[in-house]
Amino acid sequence: MTEIPFLDLAAANQEVSGALEAAFQRVMQSSQFILDGEVASFEQEFAGYCNSKVCVGVGNGLEALVLILRAFGIGPGDEVLVPSNTFIATWLAVTQVGATPVPVEPEPSTYNIDPAAIKRAITPRSKAVIAVHLYGQPAQMEALGAVTRHHGLRLIEDAAQAHGARYAGRRVGALADAAAFSFYPSKNLGALGDGGAVVTDDLSLAAEIRRIANYGSREKYVHDVAGCNSRLDELQAAFLRCKLPLLDEWNGRRQVLAQRYIRQLEGAVVLPRVAPHAEAVWHLFVVRVPNRDAIAASLKNAGIGTQIHYPVPPLRSGAYAELARHMPPCPVADELSNELLSLPLGPHMTATQVDRVCDALLAALHEHSGSRAVRKATL
Structure with a gap:
């Protein structure tokens, strides 16, 4: 459940x-x-x-x-x-x-x-x-x-x-x-x-x-x-x-929770980096993790819902199989599709829930990699 x-x-x-x-x-x-x-x-x-x-x-x-x-x-x-x-x-x-x-x-x-x-x-x-x-x-x-x-x-x-x-x-x-x-x-x-x-x-x-x-x-x-x-x-x-009329307030709640994620997960996963001059509204909070599917399964077992955005890049889909034959490879998109994991986030989520997600994620990382140290993304 x-x-x-x-x-x-x-x-x-x-x-x-x-x-x-x-x-x-x-x-x-x-x-x-x-x-x-x-x-x-x-x-x-x-x-x-x-x-x-x-x-x-x-x-x-x-x-x-x-x-x-x-x-x-x-x-x-x-x-x-x-x-x-x-x-x-x-x-x-x-x-x-x-x-x-x-x-x-x-x-x-x-x-x-x-x-x-x-x-x-x-x-x-x-x-x-x-x-x-x-x-x-x-x-x-x-x-x-x-x-x-x-x-x-x-x-x-x-x-x-x-x-x-x-x-x-x-x-x-x-x-x-x-x-x-x-x-x-x-x-x-x-x-x-x-x-x-x-x-x-x-x-x-x-x-x-x-x-x-x-x-x-x-x-x-x-x-x-x-x-x-x-x-x-x-x-x-x-x-x-x-x-x-509530959109800015709801976005503000998302921003507070996203910063809470960032503080607790810094150094443990590859975090999204906000570009200069940009103000994100955190529709999704997406991290990069090794052994992504195993990590997602562990979080599910802990009662935490996650999603993958997106497991198949458009160029790798059947809809564009013919086009892919004439296009150069997209290694960055391929790599992201294997590592990205979307964590729970929304304007009605609580700080306590974020803490529970972070604890479960860190435990899953330790279980599947033996270490909390993974790559960090920088601008």
Whole structure:
């Protein structure tokens, strides 16, 4: 039985249960379930939160990325630079518009895409870079922006794991040409179902995304392009409005617990290192350990829930087997996939629970390696 869950979603929803119930009643009584006032209000509130001009609610995070790429006119024959270590949705978005994902290795210390490696991957076919703010830590956007501007490339944020994070004092969502968010229930800002959004300062881009996402139509029954149906649900928007005012507080709780992990585990495991100018919101607390699978099994036996993000790099998946034949290897991503372990973390976890996880992890490390001394990552 899991005594310390990987993430306690029930506690988060319980904290705002009254507001959630009121939101449900409000939407039900309005009888307006698609693209009405709740979506419009959330779009305005979330754009303001991100310090961006406009937010467009869409079906989910993957569709947010697809719509950005389509609106930029990226398609067959084009290349998009993507992290080699990320959730496969980043790659799938590129594939779904007919472009080719080009993997770029991460910095081993932050796990985010390496700006220096991007320079070496650019070709005449390159059209964009998708920077994933992996595990809730912003990528090095200043360096990435310098590279993309120099080469005339679009810079897109995959902010699905980083709601509220900052880089150089600015929120993610306002650091590139456009940003894609997911509101999957386990995210720092999560709905009670699927949902996503695009945030941008480009009003014409936002208008094009709205057109594509609404069956390719700006006017009812007039379809100028072959669009799709990707809409943030009215009810989910109402739920998100209940949680958005608490997001900074919940992120603050995550940050306190992450620092507690770091203090207790320093020198025992390879810890994530926050890049200069970045403020992480710790969607996940991910460490590198030897004998990862055995360590995870020991923690499970101790009643502690863990997860692996991600055991199979996109280039090693069956979905990209053909592409892998023509791509150079990605040894950093391969190494990370064998060593990364995500420990429990959430805004409703307690300091005592963190202490118990650390004690169990240190005991497991001693059991399986005979020593607490393993490699340390540095920037």
